[in-house]
Amino acid sequence: MARHTSESPGRSRSGAAARQIDPVTLEILGSNLHAAAEEMAVSLRRTAYSSIVREAMDFSCCLFDGQARMVAQAANIPMHLNSLPLALTDWLQEYPIAELEPGDLLIGNDPYRGGNHLQDVITFMPIFVEGRVVAFAASLAHWVDVGGRSPGSIGNDVTDNYQEGICIPPLKIMRRGEMDQNILKMILRNVREPEKTYGDLRGQIAANRTAERRILELIDRYGLETVEAGMEGLIDYSEQRMRRGLRERIPDGEATFEDVIDDTGVVMHECRIRVTVTKQGDRITVDFTGTDPQQMGAANSPIGPTTSAVYYVIKAIAGPDIPINDGCYRPIEIVAPEGTLVNATLPAACQARNVICHRITDVLFGALSRLCPEQVMAACYGCTPSYTMGGYSERRGRHFAFYEVLGGGMGGRLGIDGVDCCAANTSNFLNIPVEMIELELPVTIQRYELVPDSGGVGEFRGGCSGRRDMTVHTDVVMSFLDERHKHSPWGLFGGGPGGKGLFRIISPDGQEREIYSKATNVLVKAGETVSLITPGGGGYGDPRRRPREKVAWDLKNGYITEETARRAYGWTG
Numbered sequence: 001m002a003r004h005t006s007e008s009p010g011r012s013r014s015g016a017a018a019r020q021i022d023p024v025t026l027e028i029l030g031s032n033l034h035a036a037a038e039e040m041a042v043s044l045r046r047t048a049y050s051s052i053v054r055e056a057m058d059f060s061c062c063l064f065d066g067q068a069r070m071v072a073q074a075a076n077i078p079m080h081l082n083s084l085p086l087a088l089t090d091w092l093q094e095y096p097i098a099e100l101e102p103g104d105l106l107i108g109n110d111p112y113r114g115g116n117h118l119q120d121v122i123t124f125m126p127i128f129v130e131g132r133v134v135a136f137a138a139s140l141a142h143w144v145d146v147g148g149r150s151p152g153s154i155g156n157d158v159t160d161n162y163q164e165g166i167c168i169p170p171l172k173i174m175r176r177g178e179m180d181q182n183i184l185k186m187i188l189r190n191v192r193e194p195e196k197t198y199g200d201l202r203g204q205i206a207a208n209r210t211a212e213r214r215i216l217e218l219i220d221r222y223g224l225e226t227v228e229a230g231m232e233g234l235i236d237y238s239e240q241r242m243r244r245g246l247r248e249r250i251p252d253g254e255a256t257f258e259d260v261i262d263d264t265g266v267v268m269h270e271c272r273i274r275v276t277v278t279k280q281g282d283r284i285t286v287d288f289t290g291t292d293p294q295q296m297g298a299a300n301s302p303i304g305p306t307t308s309a310v311y312y313v314i315k316a317i318a319g320p321d322i323p324i325n326d327g328c329y330r331p332i333e334i335v336a337p338e339g340t341l342v343n344a345t346l347p348a349a350c351q352a353r354n355v356i357c358h359r360i361t362d363v364l365f366g367a368l369s370r371l372c373p374e375q376v377m378a379a380c381y382g383c384t385p386s387y388t389m390g391g392y393s394e395r396r397g398r399h400f401a402f403y404e405v406l407g408g409g410m411g412g413r414l415g416i417d418g419v420d421c422c423a424a425n426t427s428n429f430l431n432i433p434v435e436m437i438e439l440e441l442p443v444t445i446q447r448y449e450l451v452p453d454s455g456g457v458g459e460f461r462g463g464c465s466g467r468r469d470m471t472v473h474t475d476v477v478m479s480f481l482d483e484r485h486k487h488s489p490w491g492l493f494g495g496g497p498g499g500k501g502l503f504r505i506i507s508p509d510g511q512e513r514e515i516y517s518k519a520t521n522v523l524v525k526a527g528e529t530v531s532l533i534t535p536g537g538g539g540y541g542d543p544r545r546r547p548r549e550k551v552a553w554d555l556k557n558g559y560i561t562e563e564t565a566r567r568a569y570g571w572t573g
Helices: 023-047 084-094 181-189 193-220 224-249 302-318 353-367 434-440 550-557 564-568
Strands: 002-005 059-065 072-075 104-110 120-129 133-142 172-176 254-260 271-280 284-288 330-335 386-393 398-405 443-450 466-472 476-481 502-507 510-514 522-524 531-535
Touching: 002 120, 023 059, 023 072, 023 133, 023 193, 023 224, 023 443, 059 084, 059 224, 072 120, 072 224, 084 133, 120 193, 133 564, 172 181, 172 284, 172 531, 181 193, 224 284, 224 302, 224 434, 224 510, 254 353, 271 353, 302 353, 353 502, 398 434, 434 443, 466 550, 550 564
Parallel strands: 284 330
Antiparallel strands: 002 330, 059 072, 059 133, 104 120, 104 172, 120 133, 254 271, 271 284, 386 398, 386 476, 443 466, 466 531, 476 522, 502 510, 502 531
């Protein structure tokens, strides 16, 4: 039985440094640290080569203090950020702080050493003052390809992690500012888009160096002692806020909830995720005992992404405005039995770990709906829908790999309808513009629209899903990843389920064939159209209580059909 908590011996809980700094200076330092993390994100986005990083912003940046505690993060991907502390703690066992030097850069993507999945490549850079490490800059980017059996490295039918691509253990790829060309050559030889990969890596390095400049400027202005006291004070402040939020926003009690994923890509039956939440005072325990064992197929989650999903949900309820750092997570204990879907162990494949993470958020909101119903949302679309495409580009004169993530419907919640066709919960990516896709790929986008009736009915409607149809102009190989094609996203308190996902290939003569939600290496021939409909979000509350003017607006704007308006909402015109 594995237990994880952010508390550990030796960590200051309310150290003297925190008491020595006044609140105004603490606020100024906190704002500067947060701004530095956000500037890292801007730098990475502006310098990246691949559209998955540059356009979709599938990356994350954050700062750690000299004790490897997270002190600030940019508003990027929750699934990434909250697992980075596990990675840094693990890597420093192999590369102790005392042995690091200015200009060093650590790189890795091992899911079982604090990583997410192989596509998410992490870099850590120590920041020195007077020969001592005072901070770490961290950047994580989803590389467009890391090898493996399919372009874009989506392989849902794999049976172990070794088939998913190149696994980079923690390595020192830069020493004293010099790139280790042997390591770089080895990595670039194993990916399908070496130019984009190297460009994205250089973007990550630029982001880390941006953080270094801002930290050193802050120290020049306020002094090292004050900045370190500020970091300590920010961590303690967030812990205090988090404990107060738990006391005030989540009543004491225990609640259990469970849900299933459709399948894992190899195991073709549903698999269960079960959680029991126990809240007592200013602490909360999240226990996944009863969750199914890890499976063959890509839908398994190592402990890092699982931890991120739990932290996201608890913080979203206890204090969405609390500065995000190590202190937020001290009151949270996670019990995740090893060898299960939520704490997979090597050699389990985990490329599709977001399937598990999204279901974790759903079951946590489901359990907490029994303790604090006004603070939760209905089920969302179920995973991060995505596809990859590979083939030969006549225009570019070479083979290519492309990766895109899609949006689905967010669940409804008290007072607010679910957001339509968005990146919900532990995802936070952006839409890749149609023009950019058509520029990079041999495709024409025929339609990109919301799907009527895909949002679950309710007093607060679930978000609608999206549909994207694209016609390919040359033979390509595509892989797909989605969920909720068999089991609809559930509603809460009388709300209806969201619509299921549906992927199809449409031939030029109009013949259709359905694509499995986790299909790998599907040949799509020139002239065929790929139609991708993602799942919607569940509704919240009795639909008969929805105001008439909102029903009329939904009907007028195509969010619902007249049949649904009459059947679910009692619409009489």
